Amino acid sequence: MRIAVELVPKTYEHLQEELTFIQRALPAVDTINLPDLMRYDIRSWDACRPVRDILPQNSPIPHFRSIDINLKKPLPFAENLLEMGIKEVIVVTGDPPTDMSKRVYPTSCIDAIKKFKRELPEIQVYAGLDPYRSSLRSELEYLERKQEAGAAGFFTQPYFDLRLMDVFQEMFEQSECHNMPIFWGVTSVVGVRSRRYWETRNRAIFPRGFEPTLEWNREFVLKALQWVRERDSNIYLMPIKVGIAEYLDGLL
Template identity: 45%
Template sequence: MSLSRLSVELIPRSADALRDDIAAVKQLLPAADTLNIPDLMRFPLRSWDAAAQMQPLFPRIVPHVRAIDIAPDAPLPGANQPGLEEVLVVHGDPPADLAHRTYRNSTESIIRRYKKEAPHLRIYAAFDPYRRAPWHELEEIARKKEAGAEGFFTQPVFDLKLFDLCREWLSGETVFWGLSPVIGPRSRSYWETTNRVVFPKNFVPTLEANITFAQTVLKSLATDKGHVYLMPLRVKLEQYLPALQAVLS
């Protein structure tokens, strides 16, 4: 049983921390063939710089790029970066630091710039079934595809019924389905408050329940060579990844 692609999202706290996490991923989840790295304002290491530094250790890395951070006359992050093949363009939330300047870019406008200025890069965009009405999100998907997006990374899913429904909506698309453990009430509150996630009534925020859910989704996607990315937030990699490797071996 195998997936077409399996990515792990790693937080770029520092170059040293990333090296340690990459070593752990290689050991604990050898099925992973890709890393994706978000661009987080609270850390000084930018996602594309992290990708450049880590490519000798893990050649397939997808940095996230926040559309609202790109000045109209500024070069596109990663556009001329040796070895980089893929980029995920997200809109980006407003920064907490009001001194950080942002720009009125849409995701689509930055995707178009990449397709024009860096046509060798494969561009992904985001799909989020929680933040707005489904019809609105699917219209956004159509606009992102028209702009040049060739695939999508989803907000993590926590509900098998919603997963099946979204899978039907995005049938025929290249989709990295997100999986992230939600452990304890604080973690659950974060997803509900920040990302507007509606958990199923039978959801249990324990490590064991989250692993069982992730294993079920992995098995389902492996039957048709699907794509997955894991977002192991607030959990030790050694507690989460080996159990998922076990169902892919």
């Protein structure tokens, strides 16, 4: 079982503070996910270096957006990844910038995975798994295509209901991908506006008893950890709108 925490690299100072807290208070964490968000200056692969410095035993996993990748040119960050000894990455499609100030490309997630495997065969590539995107059957078929392209495992969109996790896992075990590792996502949704965002933008499903409070979210982390432990799987925890200490202190 692997336990990952997703940290948004807003500034190097903020990232170092969060990593230091993990080093001191969350010894069970062995993996750090690093999303690549265009509104911040630090790229995901550059954020791997502080992880290496502060948590040398942890595995940093930078995110890459397929729409940022030009299929006609070599991967510009390949040398950096190899120099830092990065063994794993996540490839997602990504959302185009609202003002189109940054150039993007019509590169699909499938094509981006193939390019990574062709140019960096020593690096494992994880892909996204979104149970809310369409039907569960369609999502499983999409996962099988990602597997054929070279994906080594999957990171899910965050779940808020163990029953939905049960349903998807049962279907996943019947697919061609059944032997591949999954990192089950859990995030903090605190406040009515935050819940509305997840329901509207990501089409997330919340259980009837959900409460947009820190207490409910912390309790769900414990339930999800137990669920994952019983299935010998993996989990990633994503603090949003709350500090990492506020969200996870005392739970790991």
